[in-house]
Amino acid sequence: MNRKTILKTIVNTLKALALPILVFVAFAILTNGRSSSQRMIMTTLRQSVLPMLVCYSIMLNMVVGMINFSAGAAILLSGIVGGSLALATGTGVLGVVLFSTITGISTGALTGFIYIKLRVPCMVLTIGLMLAYEAMPRLVYPNGVNLTWTYTTLAVAPYCFVVAGIMIVIFYVISNLTAFGHNLRAIGSNQAIADSVGLNSDRSKFLSFLCGGLFIGIAAAMYVSTNAEVRPTTAIGSMVIMLDGFIGMFLAMFISRYCNLAIAIPISVVTMKMISNGFVSLGMSATIRDVTNGVLLLVLLTISANQGLFERMKQNKLFAQKADAEYQSTRTQ
């Protein structure tokens, strides 16, 4: 690795960490240290695990231009089924993880299969499946699940961080070290070209749902461990489960310009949680907090969407000056 590459890596790392550091310092100053206490840092990190897993799940689809609105409902379904089966079999925390993961992967496979076969736009399909997945637990477990204390170990530190670390590695491997990950990026860049060079888009998209189901399963285990008592919901009530991860996804796409996506996602969700907890520490009323949160997100996304704008304007100006100079020189000749 030469000096230029090292320098570029350092600069990109600083750019990736600039926003979370800025948020941390700003709130630490504004809250006289309340938001920078060790307890708050640990709480923020702990609260970031679930949205991070949700974000990983939906990002695998987002890379190829698909939005999966059924992730929250799939988490709910997997959590209720996984938790109930773990209780029934007496398999403890491992049972919660195992059964939730199996259910999560099954929902991913089902979603992918239906998408490939029916050719329904992903947004439409997943909204419909969201309602279906919300209703499914009622067929078998109408009262939801109520885990006892011994089954909820996964939600506390350091176990939640162990889970987070493992899933970060798994996502990194899937996304960067497998042909599947490269294929996803190729399809996401230009599906027509990807198809023409022989990539199987259908297979890759199906696998993106399947792999997303793995993260959904683990997220479900975390969700049911955190809440202990989970009941079926209706009328897209499950959207709240995936909301933080969904919003974090857009910020992650902005930060991923400077670092790997597997790292950008935890950075983005931690940043969002720091903002949220920072406002709580400030003692702001909930209304002002929500408005400020929304405006801040809008500003970040606007910067993200228009990041190259000034550069393009500058280049256009330079190009125009160069073209004008050449024209003038031809005229004088």
Place this chain on the structure above:
Amino acid sequence: MKKLVVLLLTVCLLISSVACVAYGEDQGTGPSYKFIFMYYTFADKLGSQFKSCMEYLGEAFNVEFQFIEGSLDEEGLAAIEAAVAKGDLDGIMVVASASPALLTIAGDIPVLAVCNAPASEEMVAEAVAFPNYLGAIYDSDYQVGYAAAQGLYDAGCRKVCLAGLTQGLTKSHDDRATAFIDFVNEKEDMELLADNYSYGLMVEAIGSFAAAYPELDGIFCTYGTDAILNAMRTEGLVGYAKLATVDVSSETGTYFDNGTLVWTAGGQYGTAMVAFAIMYNYVIDGTRIIPDPIVSMIRPFIQINGSDAFRNYVTYVDSGEFVYSADEVRDMIHYYNSEADYDYFIELGENYNLEDIQARHGE
């Protein structure tokens, strides 16, 4: 042979018809009616209590219930409309505000709003214009929020936080939160450190409160679940902060015993039983218990402020025996008890507490 078969089949048909009629008449006392009871879910604790007590009263009073899960959205209204279209419905009880759309669909069928404060005075005024609107009966959410704050104050809490349901989602939770804040504002030595409103993220809110405010000594949640109670433990607040909630869950006793939970409330299904009496009064002989439906009938929650009270609650409210027996509900029916009028119902509400239930049903 064919004539013999026809004769046998006709006899079978007649016998079965007579048997059904006889069976129907043997169930409960009084004429047979059919009511709808709508609630957003019968899977949770309160929903299952609603269903159980309605089934109990239905059996005692010969009322067939059709339970509809949902709210008064398009889907819910369509379900009610389908039931109305069958032509055999006698009453509609909804745990929601009675909207003009519902009242229009119901036609002549009486509608009663149960256990849900009207969304606004304008909505009540619109509903009152419909002759089939019997009124609303609900538990006082403002009173319960105020009492919860009092409970925390009595437990020595002065630095408190509030976690509620998303604002605007349901008036009952908004009223609880408003009352809590009003109480805190009235007390010079009490301070609201932070509030948070979310749908299903109260556990996170408790974590954020605990992390941001080490001086926190009390939390009020506008509803209570095992997740919220367990969050007090996972966030290390047991022994450091007190909790007040509304609703009872499976871990309520545990957290009363360890001193974390200092106040909660429940028993809302009793109001539904009284609502049944209001509806039955109307369908049996046209008696309107609520004389002017623009004024709703408000009843208190059952307040629980300690382990002993909780044990009494479990014994007399949540152990299979209902807060009102069929005979006590019969006394609320003007057809059977001429003293059953609006003042009688008001007195019932004023006396509604654990001691009252214990006195009526105790050994």
